[in-house]
Amino acid sequence: MKSFTFLFQYFLKPRTVGAILPSSSKLAEKMMDCIDFQTAKCILEYGPGTGVFTDKMLEKRNEHTVVVLIEYNKEFCKILNDKFKDKKNVMIINGSAEDIDSYVNQYNLPRVDYIVSGLPFASLPENVSHTILLKTKKLLGDSGKFITFQYTQFKKGLISQYFRKIDIKWEYRNIPPAYVFCCSNA
Template identity: 55%
Template sequence: MEISNFIKQYIRNPKTVGAIAPSSEKLAYRMVEDIDFLNASCIVEYGPGTGVFTEKILNRKKDSTIFIVIEYNVDFYKILKDKFKDKTNFILINDSAENLKEYLDKYSIDKVDYIVSGLPFASLPHDMSRKILSVTKEILKDKGEFITFQYTLFKMKLFRTYFDKIKIKKVLLNLPPAYVLKCKN
């Protein structure tokens, strides 16, 4: 069911839905493996789709950790709302990641420890990508980390504009294979 939903959403919204299938378990593991769940007070996720990474984070975060998830696609938002309706310190937002700062202000959150992203930067409009990455850099704590995956390294120059240190790992066991980028200032 999830694959057909992804294909349908990709056909309807190819610029904002970057995949035709949910992320694999291996990719989900690579995305969250270095998160310090014991010490994170706030984690944000951009573009969770149907919640593969979301579920992994919810299963490992402390109850006191605030977890903000921002999904632009209304259909995916509804799936997530139903799927995770009973979770503690879980804030689900139906909006663009460009506007995250407004929500952090609303909830009196100054900085975040980790931002996990499933956004398709290769297909997002350039101005939107720049705004999202600018907000990301601004809201991360000094030792915070931005973790994203991409199917190509086409946008590396853009990522390097915002982050000094980027570690890259390739995940072959995903459809299609993907690169995990762990970015720090």
């Protein structure tokens, strides 16, 4: 049912959904490899969709780690609310990653250690991508990490304008195969 919902939402809003199927658990696992779950106090996720990365994150996290999900799509937000409503220290916001600084202030979130992103930078308007990446860089400072995936390395140049170090791993067990970018300024 989630795959059908995902496909339907893609056809309704291809610029904001960006894929026809949810990410694979293999891609989710590779995304989580960049996170030190023992020390993470706050992890944000942009565009969690149906929660594939979130599932892995919650499986591995310390129970005191705050996880904040920011999902623009209302249908995906409903799925996330149903799926994670009983999880401790999980907050779901129906909104845009462009407003991340407002959410951090509004909800008095602790220092952000990691930001995991499922956003389709290849299909987002360039000004939106720049705004999100600039605010992400400011939130993470020199000690945090930004973890995203893309289907090509085409947007590496854009992301490297905000992060000095980008480690790239390829995950072929995803449809389509994807690149994981683990980005930092350390």
